[in-house]
Amino acid sequence: MTMTMTVNGSPVSLPHDARVSLLDLVREHLHLPGTKKGCNQGACGACTVLVDGERILSCLALAVQFEGRSVTTIEGVGTPGALHPLQAAFIEHDGFQCGYCTPGQICSAIGMAQEIRRGVPSHVTADLAAPDIAPTRDELRERMSGNLCRCGTHNGIIDAIAEIVSADVLLPEPAQ
Amino acid sequence: MRPFRYSRAVDVADAVRLAGSPGARYLGGGTNLVDLMRETIEQPDALVDVTAMPGEIEETPEGGLLIGAAVRNTALAEHPAVRTRYPVLSRAIVAGASAQIRNMATLGGNLLQRTRCAYFYDNHGSRCNKRQPGQGCDALEGFHRNHAILGASAACIAVHPSDMAVALAALDAVVHLQGRNGSVRSLPVTDLHRLPGERPDVDTLLEPGELITAIELPPLPATLRSTYRKVRDRSSYAFALVSVAAVLDIADGEIRDVRIALGGVAHKPWRATRAESVLRGGSGTAAAFAAAADAELAEARPLPGNAFKIELARRTIVAVLRELAGDSA
Ligand SMILES: Cc1cc2nc3c(=O)[nH]c(=O)nc-3n(C[C@H](O)[C@H](O)[C@H](O)COP(=O)(O)OP(=O)(O)OC[C@H]3O[C@@H](n4cnc5c(N)ncnc54)[C@H](O)[C@@H]3O)c2cc1C
Ligand code: FES
Ligand code: FES
Numbered sequence: 001m002t003m004t005m006t007v008n009g010s011p012v013s014l015p016h017d018a019r020v021s022l023l024d025l026v027r028e029h030l031h032l033p034g035t036k037k038g039c040n041q042g043a044c045g046a047c048t049v050l051v052d053g054e055r056i057l058s059c060l061a062l063a064v065q066f067e068g069r070s071v072t073t074i075e076g077v078g079t080p081g082a083l084h085p086l087q088a089a090f091i092e093h094d095g096f097q098c099g100y101c102t103p104g105q106i107c108s109a110i111g112m113a114q115e116i117r118r119g120v121p122s123h124v125t126a127d128l129a130a131p132d133i134a135p136t137r138d139e140l141r142e143r144m145s146g147n148l149c150r151c152g153t154h155n156g157i158i159d160a161i162a163e164i165v166s167a168d169v170l171l172p173e174p175a176q
Numbered sequence: 177m178r179p180f181r182y183s184r185a186v187d188v189a190d191a192v193r194l195a196g197s198p199g200a201r202y203l204g205g206g207t208n209l210v211d212l213m214r215e216t217i218e219q220p221d222a223l224v225d226v227t228a229m230p231g232e233i234e235e236t237p238e239g240g241l242l243i244g245a246a247v248r249n250t251a252l253a254e255h256p257a258v259r260t261r262y263p264v265l266s267r268a269i270v271a272g273a274s275a276q277i278r279n280m281a282t283l284g285g286n287l288l289q290r291t292r293c294a295y296f297y298d299n300h301g302s303r304c305n306k307r308q309p310g311q312g313c314d315a316l317e318g319f320h321r322n323h324a325i326l327g328a329s330a331a332c333i334a335v336h337p338s339d340m341a342v343a344l345a346a347l348d349a350v351v352h353l354q355g356r357n358g359s360v361r362s363l364p365v366t367d368l369h370r371l372p373g374e375r376p377d378v379d380t381l382l383e384p385g386e387l388i389t390a391i392e393l394p395p396l397p398a399t400l401r402s403t404y405r406k407v408r409d410r411s412s413y414a415f416a417l418v419s420v421a422a423v424l425d426i427a428d429g430e431i432r433d434v435r436i437a438l439g440g441v442a443h444k445p446w447r448a449t450r451a452e453s454v455l456r457g458g459s460g461t462a463a464a465f466a467a468a469a470d471a472e473l474a475e476a477r478p479l480p481g482n483a484f485k486i487e488l489a490r491r492t493i494v495a496v497l498r499e500l501a502g503d504s505a
Binding site for chain 2: 045048056057061062064108111112118120128
């Protein structure tokens with residue numbers, strides 16, 4: 001029996017060679033080049049994807065670890081004709097320059113919005129017992145610290161995310 | 177990366193059976209092991225994925241918590257019982273790595289992550305006794321700003337990188353283990369990791385093939401306050417230069433109980449027992465806190481590049497204890 005997972009809603013069989021990372025599966029085997037390889041060692045966040053709605057680093061994981069799981073890459077978040085509201089907000093607020101970190105930033109921010117809604121605390125959350133977390137700029141910056149931008153567009157990125165998080169926009173279901 | 181067999185354990189018995197061969201290793205989130213395999217520093221021939229093992233976060237009859245080894249770092253930090261009763265643990269977890277990594281990392285994997293010493297990572301360019309016993313240590317005369325000031329040896333000055341483990345040390349957590357032959361035992365978390373001595377290649381006191389099945393947190397009296405403070409070169413997504421986990425019970429200015437653990441200073445989470453015995457039963461004043469820190473750090477043996485950590489640790493210990501003592505200090 002071949003092991004499978006879904007990527008952007010489509011079933012995908014897992015690689016026979018267990019050494020293949022989730023990142024290489026997506027980019028090299030499935031030819032979905034939106035997810036980027038920055039450092040390949042967990043330090044930059046360019047490879048961030050969503051697995052069952054949670055943000056993870058696809059470079060630090062083996063594809064076989066995700067049997068039965070549902071992976072969403074930037075290609076499943078929006079398309080040029082149908083942008084996700086966060087993608088539109090990145091354009092509006094100049095949240096990128098070269099664009100290399102952008103797919104990771106956007107997947108990360110979508111996962112982050114769910115974490116805030118769920119009440120996951122961060123390093124800057126003052127009251128750990130409080131049921132609700134206000135998405136202040138300090139909270140957004142701390143929660144996005146795993147995504148680096150070499151072009152230094154962080155202010156635009158936080159502006160774009162702040163707009164969407166306060167509007168409470170959920171991740172649309174990936175296209176089937 | 178060297179080829180390996182991959183399998184997924186359904187429960188503890190399955191995991192120890194699948195990992196029965198000498199070259200097998202357990203796989204948690206993979207955030208440390210996969211990286212080290214890519215660098216060929218780790219070369220297992222079989223990986224046993226333990227993330228599907230059952231085991232959640234449960235209340236113990238004594239009023240503590242029992243946490244399965246596969247519980248993800250985020251799930252532990254966000255759990256209401258941890259946030260309200262063991263804030264030091266939530267704070268330590270969210271001070272570590274990034275949100276993406278915490279979503280992947282498991283409790284067992286976090287405890288057993290290996291050092292981030294740059295010479296250990298530089299597989300083909302540097303000498304490292306931890307990677308290659310007997311080879312020598314390039315950190316001693318190299319860039320050792322991040323390295324150990326307590327409990328190090330002439331063979332190794334690497335530090336243990338985990339934030340979470342420092343909080344667990346201050347909480348007197350207990351590690352539950354199961355061996356290859358099915359034998360079960362438990363260890364205080366402070367006895368899980370060892371000092372480097374002549375064998376820096378051995379990080380822990382685990383037997384070959386031994387699996388961490390759970391961590392138990394003893395109950396904490398409601399009068400106890402706890403927190404974690406981490407000092408690092410940038411304000412997020414960086415390893416600790418020094419960190420302090422502390423638990424304090426103080427009434428009418430008198431210290432009834434105190435537990436302090438330090439991160440970023442030693443080959444293992446460093447329980448500051450000398451400082452604790454100076455403080456226990458005494459008064460919770462800023463002067464007492466400073467005397468306690470000095471007592472602990474009297475044993476420090478720094479190198480030219482990391483001597484600053486002594487003063488940094490001293491000040492951080494005092495600041496954390498003052499914060500916990502609040503108006504009583
Ligand atoms: C860029 C970056 C920054 C980071 N910053 C920090 C930081 O600031 N603070 C911090 O604390 N950490 C930091 N980390 C490290 C991170 O916390 C660890 O990589 C993570 O906790 C490891 O957990 P894992 O489940 O992925 O372990 P894995 O990589 O899966 O495993 C690690 C080790 O544990 C063993 N293992 C796993 N589970 C078990 C078990 N149940 N029983 C026995 N053995 C087991 C494995 O065999 C392996 O040897 C950082 C990592 C990266 C990549
Ligand atoms: S490519 Fe994965 S974190 Fe940089
Ligand atoms: S836009 Fe260039 S790296 Fe972020």
